[in-house]
Amino acid sequence: xxxxxxxxxxxxxxxxxxxxxxxxxxxxxxxxxxxxxxxxxxxxxxxxxxxxxxxxxxxxxxxxxxxxxxxxxxxxxxxxxxxxxxxxxxxxxxxxxxxxxxxxxxxxxxxxxxxxxxxxxxxxxxxxxxxxxxxxxxxxxxxxxxxxxxxxxxxxxxxxxxxxxxxxxxxxxxxxxxxxxxxxxxxxxxxxxxxxxxxxxxxxxxxxxxxxxxxxxxxxxxxxxxxxxxxxxxxxxxxxxxxxxxxxxxxxxxxxxxxxxxxxxxxxxxxxxxxxxxxxxxxxxxxxxxxxxxxxxxxxxxxxxxxxxxxxxxxxxxxxxxxxxxxxxxxxxxxxxxxxxxxxxxxxxxxxxxxxxxxxxxxxxxxxxxxxxxxxxxxxxxxxxxxxxxxxxxxxxxxxxxxxxxxxxxxxxxxxxxxxxxxxxxxxxxxxxxxxxxxxxxxxxxxxxxxxxxxxxxxxx
Amino acid sequence: xxxxxxxxxxxxxxxxxxxxxxxxxxxxxxxxxxxxxxxxxxxxxxxxxxxxxxxxxxxxxxxxxxxxxxxxxxxxxxxxxxxxxxxxxxxxxxxxxxxxxxxxxxxxxxxxxxxxxxxxxxxxxxxxxxxxxxxxxxxxxxxxxxxxxxxxxxxxxxxxxxxxxxxxxxxxxxxxxxxxxxxxxxxxxxxxxxxxxxxxxxxxxxxxxxxxxxxxxxxxxxxxxxxxxxxxxxxxxxxxxxxxxxxxxxxxxxxxxxxxxxxxxxxxxxxxxxxxxxxxxxxxxxxxxxxxxxxxxxxxxxxxxxxxxxxxxxxxxxxxxxxxxxxxxxxxxxxxxxxxxxxxxxxxxxxxxxxxxxxxxxxxxxxxxxxxxxxxxxxxxxxxxxxxxxxxxxxxxxxxxxxxxxxxxxxxxxxxxxxxxxxxxxxxxxxxxxxxxxxxxx
Numbered sequence: 053x054x055x056x057x058x059x060x061x062x063x064x065x066x067x068x069x070x071x072x073x074x075x076x077x078x079x080x081x082x083x084x085x086x087x088x089x090x091x092x093x094x095x096x097x098x099x100x101x102x103x104x105x106x107x108x109x110x111x112x113x114x115x116x117x118x119x120x121x122x123x124x125x126x127x128x129x130x131x132x133x134x135x136x137x138x139x140x141x142x143x144x145x146x147x148x149x150x151x152x153x154x155x156x157x158x159x160x161x162x163x164x165x166x167x168x169x170x171x172x173x174x175x176x177x178x179x180x181x182x183x184x185x186x187x188x189x190x191x192x193x194x195x196x197x198x199x200x201x202x203x204x205x206x207x208x209x210x211x212x213x214x215x216x217x218x219x220x221x222x223x224x225x226x227x228x229x230x231x232x233x234x235x236x237x238x239x240x241x242x243x244x245x246x247x248x249x250x251x252x253x254x255x256x257x258x259x260x261x262x263x264x265x266x267x268x269x270x271x272x273x274x275x276x277x278x279x280x281x282x283x284x285x286x287x288x289x290x291x292x293x294x295x296x297x298x299x300x301x302x303x304x305x306x307x308x309x310x311x312x313x314x315x316x317x318x319x320x321x322x323x324x325x326x327x328x329x330x331x332x333x334x335x336x337x338x339x340x341x342x343x344x345x346x347x348x349x350x351x352x353x354x355x356x357x358x359x360x361x362x363x364x365x366x367x368x369x370x371x372x373x374x375x376x377x378x379x380x381x382x383x384x385x386x387x388x389x390x391x392x393x394x395x396x397x398x399x400x401x402x403x404x405x406x407x408x409x410x411x412x413x414x415x416x417x418x419x420x421x422x423x424x425x426x427x428x429x430x431x432x433x434x435x436x437x438x439x440x441x442x443x444x445x446x447x448x449x450x451x452x453x454x455x456x457x458x459x460x461x462x463x464x465x466x467x468x469x470x471x472x473x474x475x476x477x478x479x480x481x482x483x484x485x486x487x488x489x490x491x492x493x494x495x496x497x498x499x500x501x502x503x504x505x506x507x508x509x510x511x512x513x
Numbered sequence: 514x515x516x517x518x519x520x521x522x523x524x525x526x527x528x529x530x531x532x533x534x535x536x537x538x539x540x541x542x543x544x545x546x547x548x549x550x551x552x553x554x555x556x557x558x559x560x561x562x563x564x565x566x567x568x569x570x571x572x573x574x575x576x577x578x579x580x581x582x583x584x585x586x587x588x589x590x591x592x593x594x595x596x597x598x599x600x601x602x603x604x605x606x607x608x609x610x611x612x613x614x615x616x617x618x619x620x621x622x623x624x625x626x627x628x629x630x631x632x633x634x635x636x637x638x639x640x641x642x643x644x645x646x647x648x649x650x651x652x653x654x655x656x657x658x659x660x661x662x663x664x665x666x667x668x669x670x671x672x673x674x675x676x677x678x679x680x681x682x683x684x685x686x687x688x689x690x691x692x693x694x695x696x697x698x699x700x701x702x703x704x705x706x707x708x709x710x711x712x713x714x715x716x717x718x719x720x721x722x723x724x725x726x727x728x729x730x731x732x733x734x735x736x737x738x739x740x741x742x743x744x745x746x747x748x749x750x751x752x753x754x755x756x757x758x759x760x761x762x763x764x765x766x767x768x769x770x771x772x773x774x775x776x777x778x779x780x781x782x783x784x785x786x787x788x789x790x791x792x793x794x795x796x797x798x799x800x801x802x803x804x805x806x807x808x809x810x811x812x813x814x815x816x817x818x819x820x821x822x823x824x825x826x827x828x829x830x831x832x833x834x835x836x837x838x839x840x841x842x843x844x845x846x847x848x849x850x851x852x853x854x855x856x857x858x859x860x861x862x863x864x865x866x867x868x869x870x871x872x873x874x875x876x877x878x879x880x881x882x883x884x885x886x887x888x889x890x891x892x893x894x895x896x897x898x899x900x901x902x903x904x905x906x907x908x909x910x911x912x913x914x915x916x917x918x919x920x921x922x923x924x925x926x927x928x929x930x931x932x933x934x935x936x937x938x939x940x941x942x943x944x945x946x947x948x949x950x951x952x953x954x955x
Contacts, residue, residue, distance in 0.1 A: 086600075089766055090767070092602040093600055093601050093602045094601075094602070095574065095576065095597075095601060095847050096575060096576075096597035096598075096600045096601055097575075097576045097577065097578075097597060097845070097846075097847065098576075098577050098578075098593050098597055099565075099577055099578035099579060099593075099844075099845060100578070100579045100580060100581060100586065100589075101580050102579075102580045102581050103561075103580060112554075113552060113553060113554060113555075113556075114554065114555050114556075115555075115556045115557075116555065116556070116557040117557060117558045117559060117560075118559055118560075118561070119560055120560075120561060120562060120580050120581065120582070130558060130560075133558055134556055134558055136631070137553070137556075137632075137635065170597075170600045171600075174600065192767060193766070193767040193768055195766075195768075229767075229768060229888060235889060236770055236888045236889050237886070237888075237889055238886060238888055238889070271889075277893070277916075279736050279914065279916070279952065279954030280736050280954055280955075307655065310549065310653060310655040311652065311653055311655075312653065312655030312656075312690060312699075314697075390559065390561075392555065392557070426883045426884075427880070427882065427883030428880050428883050428884075429879050429880050429883070431699055431879070433655060433688070433690040433697065433699035434690075434697050434698065434699055436879070436895070436911075436912070437879075437895075438879045438880035438883075438884060438894065438895030438914070439880065439883065440880060440883040440884040440885075440893065457889075457891055458886075458891035458892060458893045458916050458917075458918075459893055460880060460884050460893035460894065460895065460914050460916070462895045462912060462913075462914055508733075508912065508913075508914065508954060508955075509914075509954065510893045510894070510895070510913075510914020510915070510916050510954045511893060511914075511916055511952070511954065512891075512893065512916035512917050512918070512952040513952070
């Protein structure tokens with residue numbers, strides 16, 4: 053996308069300003085959004101994002117700028133402006149570019165650039181829509197969305213790296229709203245991957261629509277949730293969002309290097325119940341958070357974070373490595389050329405165990421089964437987090453009793469890791485969007501159903 | 514090429530294709546600075562421009578955007594929008610307005626000349642981090658920054674409209690992590706102004722530090738039902754989470770729970786809410802919306818009754834009413850509606866009445882989007898703040914949850930204060946509300 057000669061002159065210029073490291077990140081992304089609302093196409097949107105991110109590093113200090121212009125003189129002007137306070141004699145010499153093919157771990161077939169036909173996306177959404185509406189006469193509204201992004205990136209740096217990669221993301225979502233005249237409730241089902249539109253071959257539109265409506269109906273009949281400290285069984289798949297938010301973010305060098313993580317000095321220590329092992333893995337074929345290379349050009353990898361309760365690794369990008377001394381883990385990620393890369397998660401999960409679901413529920417006198425989790429947030433400095441329960445049930449005397457609404461789980465990362473006592477074997481991953489310092493990126497979360505012995509549940513009963 | 518000539522090129526292609534359309538061009542420059550351990554950690558300068566086109570042909574709407582501005586890319590932009598329109602279902606209510614006005618904002622209000630230099634901004638960022646980190650018990654200041662930017666929006670249409678807005682925004686923020694033994698706390702805040710010189714570093718540092726110190730010893734309170742006052746930041750955020758209740762677009766789409774309640778009582782009779790785009794003191798000040806329709810003060814809730822929903826030309830046509838000047842559209846988004854800046858009328862409770870007896874002041878809510886369902890009104894958030902009695906803080910409170918139904922809460926207001934306050938982003942002006950009987954879990 054960018055002429056090698058242009059890249060060479062821009063990086064030469066960056067090094068002439070005294071930088072230790074210079075990098076160019078070129079991005080061209082094509083996107084398509086198809087949305088439906090009750091049996092009809094509501095909108096079709098598309099667009100092209102194009103820009104160039106420029107990074108200079110002086111020690112551990114990052115200077116970053118971006119432009120939509122491919123002219124070398126414009127990029128050099130930005131670098132000169134950025135480096136005005138840091139000018140010094142050149143420290144390193146440019147290494148000649150050595151083009152490297154990125155590994156192709158995630159085959160892509162029907163990408164937007166070669167299969168832009170909207171009809172099949174519309175057909176999928178309308179089929180799911182029909183199934184959602186047919187599920188119950190209490191379904192008052194249905195909404196579908198199919199979003200695809202084909203992201204082409206090219207990276208040059210002063211260490212001679214020149215590489216390219218293409219990522220293609222698909223996410224299809226159906227939302228149902230149920231209403232009984234007085235109250236309304238929602239349900240949502242989503243599928244996606246770092247894959248082409250061939251994903252549709254493995255999707256069941258009717259099942260997607262039916263599941264969205266099933267959740268909405270359950271939530272419509274839900275009672276207020278009891279509150280207080282109690283055991284909670286958290287369902288598989290998106291239940292992993294708790295580990296992602298409460299622990300994963302605290303293991304990124306973005307917060308570790310600043311000592312803004314409660315785990316920054318805990319490497320090698322037991323931070324979780326021995327029942328817990330956890331990893332962050334970019335290698336899972338066509339999974340939502342998978343990559344061939346990270347946004348600094350390093351091959352992706354599987355990184356074991358916690359092994360049998362012991363913290364064994366952080367997630368490390370280039371700057372994080374400079375700041376902490378830990379080896380890079382291929383975790384430098386960014387939303388787009390508008391952001392400098394930072395250490396981020398890919399597909400993050402608690403590894404499966406062998407506990408049985410019935411044993412987990414059966415061990416509870418009074419508690420909650422959080423079958424589906426919603427989103428949440430965490431404060432990295434203290435580890436305090438909160439998560440919404442999207443579909444929950446009250447459990448009493450070892451049996452599921454009735455659905456509950458408006459429940460939130462509150463704890464801290466260190467505390468909840470020690471309270472996970474049972475992990476099942478029904479492991480699965482689900483798509484999420486993760487927002488942090490380098491923007492919003494696709495990241496999958498996952499786990500098997502697991503039991504937390506003691507956590508604060510917020511409800512309004 | 515100028516913005517005008519790009520627009521002429523794009524819209525002439527739209528007209529040639531037998532369609533109507535409007536083009537949004539957003540462009541801007543910004544600087545962003547972050548400090549760590551007394552040094553500049555990040556220095557970011559940005560320059561951006563994006564074109565967003567909406568076309569309407571045979572009652573079908575299509576949109577497309579491009580960050581590239583060469584002639585081929587802009588031609589492709591038009592083709593793509595027309596192609597997308599071909600797939601859409603007909604929408605007879607969405608039109609390009611017959612509006613050929615030439616509109617622009619006043620730079621002396623929204624974009625005053627800025628004498629500050631890059632070095633001034635860098636010194637501000639460094640001093641903000643250094644002075645806060647130097648305070649007793651502050652372990653570090655992990656998140657901080659100074660930002661300054663100028664943004665422009667141009668809306669052109671095939672009917673001849675050119676509406677131009679140019680605005681400047683300077684901001685500073687900081688979060689302090691405080692530790693004492695095994696306890697820790699992190700609190701943060703920010704400031705926003707039109708001019709860099711209007712930012713007050715000392716007061717920001719003092720506020721962040723004091724907030725963190727005050728909450729450090731926080732403990733949960735027993736579960737139960739409490740009177741609750743959300744502080745000015747949290748109260749604005751809470752109303753923001755549920756502002757779908759005013760949306761004519763959501764009503765048209767069948768997902769606004771208030772869609773059939775215009776003219777009905779939806780809140781306590783002491784509650785009156787307006788949208789006030791005409792208040793120049795706020796950052797939501799606007800002369801016109803994204804369709805070029807004049808923006809004006811709009812009464813939303815009058816003495817507890819919902820008086821109107823907010824509309825663009827499409828939702829207004831659907832409901833056979835007039836646009837209220839609340840159209841929103843971005844280069845990447847379709848036509849919607851949005852509030853400019855809310856203003857809640859003051860109530861009759863003086864400070865003594867408002868703060869009488871025991872109540873909780875909540876200064877932080879977490880999980881505000883994931884923990885809320887704007888359609889049902891149900892919410893459950895993590896919270897922290899202070900247990901108070903007769904206006905005095907008697908205990909810092911952490912690790913609790915607050916839960917309820919927002920739409921039910923509007924009918925269960927205890928008191929409304931006499932004094933209005935801006936939140937720090939200056940997006941809404943509200944008096945404090947004391948809500949009764951709110952579920953707290955500790």
